[in-house]
Amino acid sequence: MWSIYVGNAPENKSKRIRFADRKETAPARLVAYADRHLSWGRGSALQRVETHPEKLPSQLNELLRSARDTFAINSASTFSEVIEAVAPDITGLGVQVRDKLTANLDHTSFSMNASGVALHDGNVPFRSMGTGSARLAVAALQSAESAQRHFLLMDEIEYGLEPHRISLLVSHLRKRVEASGQVFLTTHSTSVLREVRFGEIFVCRRDATGKVEVKHSAATATALLDAKRYVRDLGEALLAKTILVCEGQTEVALLKGYAEGAQRQFQRFGATVIDGGGASAPAIAIHFASLGYRTALLTDSDAPIPPTFSASLKAGKIPHFEWGDGRCTEEELFMGTPQDLRPKILELIADEIGEPRTLGELSSVVHQKLETLQQASAYLSDQEWLRRIGRLAHKSKWIKKDYDLCFSIGSNLLGAPGAPSIAHLPWQLDQIFSWLCSDA
Template sequence: MKIRKITIKNFRGVKELDWSLPTADIFCLIGKGDSSKSTILEAIRYAFYPQWNLTLSDSDFYQCKVENSIVIEVTIGDLVEEFCSLNKYGHCLRGWDVAALKLTDEPDDHLERVLTVRLTVEKDLEPKWIAVCDRSPEGVPFKQADRSKVSVGLIGAYSERQLSWATGTALAKLTEAQSLNELLANASRTARTSLDADRPVTLKNFDAAAVKSQEIAKLLGVPVLDAYKAHLDLTSINLKVGGLTLHDGDMPLRQLGLGSRRMLLCGIQKMGLEEGHITLFDEVEFGLEPHRITRLIKHIREDKRGQYFLTTHSPTVLRELTVKELHVVHSKGGVAQIISAAQDGLQEHEVQGKIRSSTEAFLAKKVVVCEGATEVGFLRGFDDYQVENKKDPLSFHGVALLDARGASKLKALAKAFKSLRYDVSVLADGDAEKQFSPADEAELVTLGVPVHVWSDKLSLEERAFQDLPWASVLVSVKLAQELGFPANDQVRSKFGEELEKQVDQWEDSPKLRTAIGSAAKGCSWFKDTTRGDLWFKAIIPAFQDAAFAKKNLALELGKLWAWVEHV
C-alpha cells in the first residue's frame, strides 16, 4: 500500500498541512530545523499505529490547545483486495486522480481506488481511528489489525523495540503464526522447574528463611497447607513478547551501534512483507559514515515494494538523491508547506547540479546567491565581524551563502530557490551587464528577491578600492603580497607609471585606486572563499570610519544584513 495524500491539523508543531503526493516510492523531506519534518513522519505512524494503547498528552496538540482536536488524515492507494471488500471498507472507497493529484469522493473506473484513514484525538486524549468519505462522514472503525496490515514502521533515534518480537514490529510480522505468549509462558515454567531441581544447593539459605517463616506462621495461627519454601512466582517473572529479542550469538543486537541498528531495521522492514510496507526513516544519516549512507540509499532505491519517507540534514544524503526525490518543507505560523524540488518550470539539471555542489543551501531557510567565491568569503568575514559586535550570526537566521559561479547563473538560481519558497537575496557585481543585466535585476525584484549590486558598474574589488579608507587599501595590497601575488608589479602594470617599492609610501589618488582595483580583479587576489574571508578581516577597521559608512560598499552590506535580520 502507498500513501497518496496527507492532511494534518493541530498536531504538535503543525497547525495545518495539506500534501498531495506524486506517484513515487521515495520522499526525502528537507529544509531548516524546526520545520516539522519529524512531526510529519510521526503523524503517519500514529495514523496506522499497530497497537491499541497509543499514549498522547496535551503537548501533542498544537500550542497545547486541547480545545482544537488533532485530526490526521492519510489516504492510501495500491490497496489490498481485503480492504476493498464491502465487508471491510468498500463503502468508504474514494478515487485518486494520479495526473491531477486530486482526491474525488466517488470511486471511478479511470481513478485509483483509495481509502482515507482519519485519526482524531480530542481533549479526553482518546485516539479514534475511522475510515471516512464524504458519503459516510461518521466513518467505519479502522481496526488495530488492519492498521498493522498497512505495515508502517518508524526507524528513529530509539528503535531497540523494533529488534524484538513485540506487537507491531517488523520481526513480529515476519514470524509464522505461532503463539509467542504460550512459548514464553512455557519458558517461565521451565525456569521454575530448573530452579527447583537444583534446590539443595542454590536455595539452601532461602529455604532456611522459609522454614523460620513457617514456624512464625504456625505460632500466629496462619494455616500451612504443605511446607514453606522459596520459589519463583510465575506472575512476577512472566516474560513478555517484547522480551524475545534478536541476538547475535549471546549478544542482543540492541547493543549494535546506532547506524548498524538502523540499517538492519531498514532491511528487516523490507524483507518478507508480501504486501509491501511504508518505512519512515527519521534523520537517515544518524550513526552512518558516508559510504554506508550510499549503500543504504541504494538498498532503498532497489526496493520496489516499499514506500519510504526520509528526513535529513546531511549533505551526503542529498547528493545521493535525485531532484524528484527531494521535497522542501517550510513552516510559518504552524502552516506547513511541502514543495517538490522537481516542480514544473525549474531546470532539473541546474538544480541537481547545485544539490551536488551546494547542498547546505537546500537545508537553510534563507539563501544569499552570490556571484562568486569572493563574495561568499567576503560575507563570511562580514558575518564574523557582526558576531563580534553582538549581532546574531547568519546561522541563527537560517542563512546559507551560495556560490553561483558566474553572473550568468544568478537569475536562474535565484528564481529556482524562490520558487521552492526559500527567502532569497542576490549579491552581484555591476561589471557584467551582458550576463546579469538591469532587466534581470528588475525581474528578480518583482518576484520579491532583493538584489544588491555595486554602483558605477564595478566589481566587488573595484568598488572596495574606491570606497575604503586609504589605510585599508594599503593593508589589502600587503595581504595580496602575503598570499603570494606580485601585487606591486601587477598594480604598476595597470597604473602605467612607476611606483614606490614600499607600499606604505604610495600616495592616495583616484587613478591609483582604480589601478589597484583592476589588478585585484584581473589577477584574482581574493577570488576564493578563504582569501575573500581573509580580505574582509584585514579591512575591518574601515567599518569604524564615519566617511566609509556612507559609501556604496558599506551601504549595500548594511541593506543585506537588514534583510538577513528582518525577512
C-alpha cells in the same frame, strides 16, 4: 523532636536529604513496594546486611558470563533461522561484523524472557556499536521484515551516518520497494539530496500562520537540467529559509567572514549565502524564489544583468544588491573602504600571494618601480589609482579563487570591531545584513 545533622554542609537549610544521608539513615516503608528490599538492589535492606556487598557485582558478572556461555552453546539453533535471514542485509549495508553474528543474552536486559536475548557480534552486543552501525543494522532488520508493508518511514535518515553509508542505505531502500511499496524520508543533509533522484524530492515549508506547503522540486519554470544541477550543487539552499545568491565564491567568503568578525551571524536566522556561479546567479535566485524561499541577489556591477532577468527579479520581489559604479568586487574592496583599511587589505593579499608578485604587478600598473608596500600605499588615496589597482586584482585573480583569503579580509578587516562604517562598502554590507538577519 528528631533532626538530622548535616556534617559536610551545615549551612544547607533546605529540607532535601542527600543520598549519602539517606543511605546512612536507611529509611524504609512497609507498603506495596517493600518487596524490593528482598533483592540485592541499590539501597535495599539485603544489600546493607551483606557483609561484603562490594563482591556482589563481580559475582553477578561471573554468573552472567557462565549463563551467556551456556546459552550460546545450547540455544544457537533456536535463533539460527533468524540470524541467517538478517545477516545478508546487515552486512550488505556495510555494518562490519568482526566475529560472527549470534544471538545471546544481553546483560543490560537480563531477564527470564525473550527481551533478554539480543543480537551480538561474537560476545559484543550490537547495541554497543557506534550510532551509525547500530542504525544501519536496525534499518536492515526493519526492511528485511517489511515485505508485506506498503510504506517505510524514516526521519532524518542522515543521523549518525557518513556520506558513503547514506549512499548505501538510500540504494538499499530503493531496491526494497522496487516491486511494491514506498519509502518516505526526511532530511537536513545535502549528502542525502545528492543520493536521491530529482523527481523524488519535495520541499516542505511552513509559513508564519502554521500552514504547511509541499512543492515538488520541479515546480518551477527553470529548465530541467538546471533545476537538477541546483539540487545537487546547491542543496544547502533547499535546507534554509532565506537565501542570498552571490555572484561567486569571492562574495560568499567575504560575507561569511564579515558575519563572524562583526558578530552578525545570519545563520541563526535560517539564512544561507550560496555561490551563484557568475552569470547564472540571477536565474538561480529566481528559481529558489519560485519554490517559496525568501531570496535575494548580490552581484558585481561590472557587467549588467540582462533586462529579462531584471524584470523577473522585480516581478518576484527579489531584492538585488550590487556595488554600483560599474565596480567588480576587487574594485569595491579598494574604492569602497575607508582610507585606513586599504593598506591592510593590500598587506593581507601580499602575505598570501607573495610580496614580490604584488609589488611587481603593481609596478606595471603605476609605471614605477615599487620596492616596498609602503611605497605602494601612496597610490591608495586616489580613486582613479584605486580603480586601476582593483582591476589589476580582478584580472590577476589575487583573491578570486582563495576562499580563506577572502574570508580573512571579511573577518579581520571589514568586520573587525571598531571598523569604520562611513564608506560605501561597509554601508552596503550593513544593508545586506539587515536583510539577511530579518524575517521580513
